[in-house]
Amino acid sequence: MSRVCKMSKNVREVFRLDELKDDIRRNMVALLGNDPRSKRKFSYYNALAYSVRERLVDLWMRTQSDYYDSMAKRVYYLSMEFLPGRFLMNYLTNMGIVDECREIVAELGFSLEELEEEEWDAGLGNGGLGRLASCYLDSMVSQNIPGYGYGILYDYGIFYQSIVNGNQEERCDNWRRHGCPWEITRLDTLYEVKFYGRSETYYDSDGNVRFRWVDTENVMAMPCDILIPGYGCSHVSNMRLWTAQSSREFNLSDFNRGDYIGAMHGKVMSENITKVLYPNDQFLQGMELRLKQQYFLVSATFQDILRRYLKQHTSLAALPEAVAVQLNDTHPAIAIPELMRLLMDVYGMGWDVAWDICTRTFAYTNHTVLPEALETWPVDLLGRLLPRHMQIIYEINRRFLEGVAATFPGDTERLSRMSVIQEEGGQRVRMANLAIVGSHTVNGVAALHSNILQTGLFRDFHEYYPRKIRNVTNGVTPRRWLMQCNPALSRLITQSIGPEWCCNLEKLRELVPLAEDSAFRDAWARAKLENKRLLSRYVLRKVQMGINPNTLFDMQFKRMHEYKRQLLNVMHVISLFNRIKDNPSADITPRTVLFGGKAAPGYYQAKLIIRLINEVARVVNADADVAGRLRVAFLPNYCISQAEKVVPAADLSEQISTAGMEASGTGNMKFALNGALTIGTLDGANVEIMEEVGAENIFIFGLKAHEVAEKRRSGYNPREFYENDAELRRVMDMIGSGFFSPDERGLFSPVYDSLMHHGDYYMLMADYRPYMEAQAAVDALYLDQDQWVRKSILNAANMGKFSSDRSVMEYARGIWHVEPLGK
Ligand code: GPK
Incomplete structure (x- = not known):
């Protein structure tokens, strides 16, 4: 039995938490050359980081000699x-000292969250x-x-x-x-x-x-x-x-x-x-x-x-x-x-x-x-x-x-x-x-x-x-992608089924019967709402836009790529906009559609789609008829720390790549693990997510991989969809004619052309109508919160397979x- 395995019986002792506060002060002086009376968050973050790191070096050396000896x-x-x-919260989470550390940091006059935000x-x-x-x-x-x-x-x-x-x-x-x-x-x-x-x-x-x-x-x-x-x-x-x-x-x-x-x-x-x-x-x-x-x-x-x-x-x-x-x-x-x-x-x-x-x-x-x-x-x-x-x-x-x-x-x-x-x-x-x-x-x-x-x-x-x-x-690690990023939900899960899930994610299955317990469903919904409130505050800070936590949070966060089809999502948004404009009193499910993702600096088409998202957002968000029912925002600089805020707050996870093109996807796993429902194609790991959560708990639509391949072989004609679908035609014409870029009418012509004149390689036109139908099913289900929350629980409960521990x-x-x- 290895020496280091016997750890963590008493974290307080093992990590000398009684000395942590003094160590932070000592590191302020000795390593950073700062006056501990200064209240600079960045200095305290660093002093804390060094004090945490030094507690692990000894364990690291013992681990290495274990490897060597064996x-x-x-x-x-x-x-x-x-x-x-x-790294900070990941170290504390894996060491099991988040709560203790929060107290110590509070005694020094800080919240752990504000120090966490100091890290790049x-x-x-x-x-x-x-x-x-x-x-x-x-x-x-x-x-x-x-x-x-x-x-x-x-x-x-x-x-x-x-x-x-x-x-x-x-x-x-x-x-x-x-x-x-x-x-x-x-x-x-x-x-x-x-x-x-x-x-x-x-x-x-x-x-x-x-x-x-x-x-x-x-x-x-x-x-x-x-x-x-x-x-x-x-x-x-x-x-x-x-x-x-x-x-x-x-x-x-x-x-x-x-x-x-x-x-x-x-x-x-x-x-x-x-x-x-x-x-x-x-x-x-x-x-x-x-x-x-x-x-x-x-x-x-x-x-x-x-x-x-x-x-x-x-x-x-x-x-x-x-x-x-x-x-x-x-x-x-x-x-x-x-x-x-x-x-x-x-x-x-x-x-x-x-x-x-x-x-x-x-x-x-x-x-x-x-x-x-x-x-x-x-x-x-x-x-x-x-x-x-x-x-x-x-x-x-x-x-x-x-x-x-x-x-x-x-x-x-x-x-x-x-x-x-x-x-x-x-x-x-x-x-x-x-x-x-x-x-x-x-x-x-x-x-x-x-x-x-x-x-x-x-x-x-x-x-x-x-x-x-x-x-x-x-797979994804349940430590960072549930325990650390979603304390509200983690707490609820641990209270209900004990703490083992974070090392054995299959344990989440024990949540399945709780989906039928209305008190548990309420608690589940409260955790989601709390996360949506936190994200709303972040969005307000980052892009000065207020969003309503009581609307459906519809999220697509990933690199910008034509095959990932952020454009298809935009086409749905434009369609919703048109429906509201046509019938301002219509009863629709209020949505907040959020995007995030970087485009490679030389990828012209992907950058143009970012611009389109922002121009559509400008038009939609300024429209009085639309107010309170549809909001759109692009959050800049998607990165891991932003994902940790976004993922726990999602109701709907967009995984809509052209079938056969997304090797696996891992965002799909993170979102579902945090209780989002997925709207997606049968692509990558979506196929296996559907098998695990059940076809009735996921919104699958569109061409399958073999159908995409077949269509490419037999000749695909995107114009056919344009001609036969008035709603799609209107969307395309708005993009092509400069409705969203009145000062530069031709701005989005390359987007229009790629679908209408250059063969629509990723088959958005073919998948538009099935996608719209799947989105309508999403809207309907969201109005029935009881059913929605039940499915949200069943999604998380059945994600055990997607732990990176299993992979x-x-x-x-x-x-x-x-x-x-x-x-
Ligand atoms: C695949 F080939 C590449 C690449 O250069 N970069 C990259 O992030 C992704 N990927 C796939 O696109 C995802 O489907 C997959 O989940 C991920 O790799 C991890 O396997």
Whole structure:
């Protein structure tokens, strides 16, 4: 039994809470150089953060020596993105000291909530993919699975979004400007990362041909750790984020020649590698700097993995028994040729042995089928930056295609589809193909998505490797996404069924019978109303708009993307507006429609839809006939801390992507877990949410994935819907004719044209009427609050499957082959 498992019997003692107040004051002085009599919230937040962190360092060290002593197999989760958001409340929640801490902070003259608001989000990711990585770290450590996150410490995270005259404007997110108390910088650990140069052959002492990578430009990688406490502080793990430092000998010759500025230029340039997160979601930009970031992460991480491994092993032959590496999408897939290079060129192994180790070490998760997101790198770019890797990739491909050709003789088209090298339009490396070939397991992130991988995108690979491609449905951590973000509901749930649900989410099923208890329903409704009131205050503060907590809160919060169809939602809003205008005395269900989400800075169409939402909001909100029945707002800068306010307050969750395009979605899970009803297509994990909550408790509409595919094949005609549906026609004409942009009539023509003239790729026109009908069913049900609340309870009660604890255990047992420690 591990030492750290016995924790948390008496949190007061374990975390020395009696000394916390003094520690905060001490840190005010010693670490921050501030007068403790000052009442600056930011200083107190920092002093509290350091005092909390120092209580975990000891546990973290004990956890690490537990891992070491037991020689447990470690999981390395490699990701270019993590989206942890704020840390303070997560630390306190997982340590189980929120209430105690609130008292202590009150004695110092603050509320915990106001100190919480002082923290900047760590926005080191774009959206779902990065947030999933953070949920998985929480679940790994909470379930005693020895794992680490490895990523990049960007100086600038995802940009700060503001809305100016209805348009998105980006400002840089200098999130560490005032320091970050959670970081533990390891100034004394530095690894060298190589770029450019060339691959050279030589003969070793046995006369074998070998390769070495020479004449490189080197950059140093320095690690920065952020602790990840498990719930109940079972264990404490960390994510290790790399930052680029110029190498010490950088352009020494320039220095010697007296070219000081020239030498400094090189130094600054090399430190740019970790400067900024690329803000594209599911869109490959193909910049050299991005490929550098990817290799920087991979090279530093593998030096760290092998260093740790070699402390306890003499031979690398057993690496796959001690190390599992999960590639979060193809972004870190260059790890496959990198491990081959290390094993062969540095540790002297032959190809076959090295390849066997490699393919037993890696597993790859695919998160999208959108073609514009699939990474391919020009061979000349990759070959220039990483010449030895390019050589290895060619050899991987040569051997792989040999195998395919033997299985499917004469099928040259299959060979060219499966090749790691794409030949048409200039040679490019297909990173997904490389990742599939170099991994023992590939997984999609929801049942439907994995199925589409097997039968569509990766069909050839599925035929060749029939057991390689599998499913692990995504999940979210119930600690942050219920316990922490929704204290009102958490309290009610714990009072009713006890506290175990937060480590065993299936326990929520015990709420099912309570849906029939009217006192419980009232309490449930009160919790929702309280959250809606809190959000209303936030909205008033952020966008100076009053919203009424007694209206239906209809929410769509996610990245702006055409396939996610925020535009379809807008079309519904415009239709409601028209109905009210046509019949001002009509009895309609009052709604507040809220949007939030960032558009990639270069994604013109997505930015135009933000503008449209804001212009529609302007018209709707100013109209006297509409007042009290329909309000629309776009909340700027959607991020994790905003999601924590939005999610608990939702009545209706919009999950309306074109079927077959959203790999899973995880916002859908967060909203339903907090008692929102879902309106959605049969896409991603919505399918499984429907199976769990029951078709009668969710509003499903629209084309199914196979119907979308069929329609694309047989020829889809959006104009047909325009011609046959007067209400739709009116909506489209208003958008196209400038009704919402009177000063610039043509402003929204590109939106109109994309649906009417450019084929409506995401099939909004086809799904408009079914969506309107589903929304009418929503309106009707909301008028019957008793039924609505009953369904709200049943939604939350049936979300047990979507805990990331379940997902992580599936990875652990089925892919990583690791067991929880101490069990
Ligand atoms: C998928 F490919 C990508 C990407 O680059 N970024 C990203 O956030 C999302 N995703 C999917 O769009 C979601 O459906 C999915 O739930 C999420 O990844 C996590 O798997």
